[in-house]
Amino acid sequence: MRRAGRSLTVTDTFALEPALQALLTDLGVRPAHVLRRAGLPPDLLARGPVRLAAAPYFSLWRALEEETGDPLLPLTIGRALSPEVFDPPLFAALCSPELRTAAHRIATHKRLVCPVKLRVDEAPDRIRVVYEWPAALEPPPLLVATELVFWAVLARTATRHGVRPLRVAAPVPPKDAEPYREFLGTAIERGPLPSVTFSATDADRPFLTADQRMWDFFEPELRRRLSELDADASTAERVRAALLEQLPAGSAAMEATARTLTVSTRTLQRRLKDEGTSFQAVLNATREALARHYLTHSGLSAREVSFLLGYQDPNSFYRAFHAWTGRTPAEATAEVV
Numbered sequence: 118m119r120r121a122g123r124s125l126t127v128t129d130t131f132a133l134e135p136a137l138q139a140l141l142t143d144l145g146v147r148p149a150h151v152l153r154r155a156g157l158p159p160d161l162l163a164r165g166p167v168r169l170a171a172a173p174y175f176s177l178w179r180a181l182e183e184e185t186g187d188p189l190l191p192l193t194i195g196r197a198l199s200p201e202v203f204d205p206p207l208f209a210a211l212c213s214p215e216l217r218t219a220a221h222r223i224a225t226h227k228r229l230v231c232p233v234k235l236r237v238d239e240a241p242d243r244i245r246v247v248y249e250w251p252a253a254l255e256p257p258p259l260l261v262a263t264e265l266v267f268w269a270v271l272a273r274t275a276t277r278h279g280v281r282p283l284r285v286a287a288p289v290p291p292k293d294a295e296p297y298r299e300f301l302g303t304a305i306e307r308g309p310l311p312s313v314t315f316s317a318t319d320a321d322r323p324f325l326t327a328d329q330r331m332w333d334f335f336e337p338e339l340r341r342r343l344s345e346l347d348a349d350a351s352t353a354e355r356v357r358a359a360l361l362e363q364l365p366a367g368s369a370a371m372e373a374t375a376r377t378l379t380v381s382t383r384t385l386q387r388r389l390k391d392e393g394t395s396f397q398a399v400l401n402a403t404r405e406a407l408a409r410h411y412l413t414h415s416g417l418s419a420r421e422v423s424f425l426l427g428y429q430d431p432n433s434f435y436r437a438f439h440a441w442t443g444r445t446p447a448e449a450t451a452e453v454v
Contacts, residue, residue, distance in 0.1 A: 130168035132230050138162050143197045146184050155180035171232035171254050178260040188293060191262035192300050195270045207271070209335040211326040216272050216280075216315060219324070220246050226339050232256075233264075234361075243283060244320040248311040249361070258289045261311045262297075268313045269301050275324035284314040309417060352388040353399050360403045369404075369427035371396045405441045408434075412449045419446035 141148045149159035155176040161167055169177065187193050209226070213219035217239075224235035224246070233256070238245040246268060250256050265285050272280035282301055286308025291297055298304045359377040363369065374396070375382045389395050404426045411422040423434035438446050 130170050131174055131228070131232055133162065133167040133169060134230065140194070140197060141181075144181075144185060144190075144193065146181070151177065151180050151184045154184055171251055174232055175254065175257055175260065178257045178263075182257065182259045189291075189296050190259055191266045191291075192296055194263050195266040195300065198267065198270050198274075207267075209332060209339065210271065211275055211324065212328040212332040212335065213275075213324055214327045214329075215321050215324055216275070217244055217320040219271065219275070220244060220320075226343065229339070229342050231264075240317075242317050243314050244317065245284075245312055245314040258287070258291070261287050261289070262291055262305065265305065265311060265313050266297075266300070268315075272315070272319060272322075275326045276319075276322045277325055278322060280315070280319045280322065282313050282315055285312070287311045307416070309411070351392055352385070353392055353394050356385070356389070356396065356399045357403050360400060361407075364404070364407070364427040365425050367424065367427055367429075369400055401437070401441070404437070408438055408441075408446070409449070412446055419450070422446065 138148050141151060148162055152161050153159045155173065157169075157173060157177065158164075182190055185193075207223065207230075210219035210223050213222055220235075220237045224237050227233060227235050232251055232254070234249045236247040236249060238247060248261070248264060265287060269280060269282060272278075279302075282303055285297075285301055285303055285305045287305050288307065288309065288311065290305045290307050294304050355378055356374055359374045360369070363373055363377070371382050371385065375385045378385065380388075386396065389399070407426060408422060411417050411425060412419065417425070419435065420431045423431040426434060428434040428437075435446060438444070438449070442449065
């Protein structure tokens with residue numbers, strides 16, 4: 118049975134790989150200037166292995182945008198990307214036989230280097246990669262756009278073919294849309310979550326960079342790093358990760374969560390109690406965080422949000438949201454209109 122991966126929190130840390138210095142140099146900016154602007158030590162990248170929590174990680178990306186003054190920086194980064202500046206999980210993806218396998222590998226290991234969870238949705242005629250960021254923090258639009266551009270770069274680099282996504286979406290599309298349309302072959306549309314969709318033909322197009330022996334070399338180390346990241350996960354965090362997968366499917370039952378975590382409901386209750394919480398408390402906190410995010414950033418109606426949160430009756434969601442926030446869903450949505 119597949120185990121749920123640990124949910125990301127704002128206190129998790131993510132590796133900054135040494136290749137970042139090479140990328141910044143290729144972009145014509147001084148790493149020390151970007152770090153200083155982000156409120157980080159200017160010699161940070163020279164200190165050996167570096168890890169950042171989500172907030173300073175996002176600050177680093179905002180500082181890069183300010184330092185370059187480049188309104189099309191995601192495209193500039195996309196053109197500058199090469200295997201030499203890929204993070205290990207991404208470089209390992211180049212060893213995949215095709216984009217479909219690469220997407221699943223990146224989805225598994227991405228949280229080592231970035232505060233985001235990836236979901237890979239497959240259908241007979243297409244494959245879609247969806248980004249889910251920590252609900253408590255909003256990523257810079259620059260970072261979101263760069264992540265989406267990356268997939269086209271990866272596919273084209275590995276296949277040596279002009280792969281074009283079928284659809285690209287983001288909550289905040291770039292203001293200057295035409296350059297992205299020219300680069301990607303499609304415009305970045307507005308959508309509730311960042312995502313990029315490829316045809317099944319392109320998803321299965323052979324990678325000319327495929328190298329099983331190189332993957333066999335990378336995979337044990339990546340698995341070890343994931344194990345270290347998960348070692349400190351609390352039961353509450355694991356429950357939240359399971360709920361993030363279950364709720365959109367309409368399931369909020371403790372029994373389903375216990376099955377996902379391969380424990381009995383009694384054991385799950387005991388472990389949560391030992392951590393000073395309960396299943397209902399974690400469920401309520403998860404629903405509240407998702408509700409706030411959906412109502413203020415997705416454009417979904419309150420009724421649609423209620424079903425995404427696993428409520429069978431929208432009125433139950435309305436009452437719960439008012440109990441959490443003292444406001445109605447409509448009032449929360451109106452604040453950002």
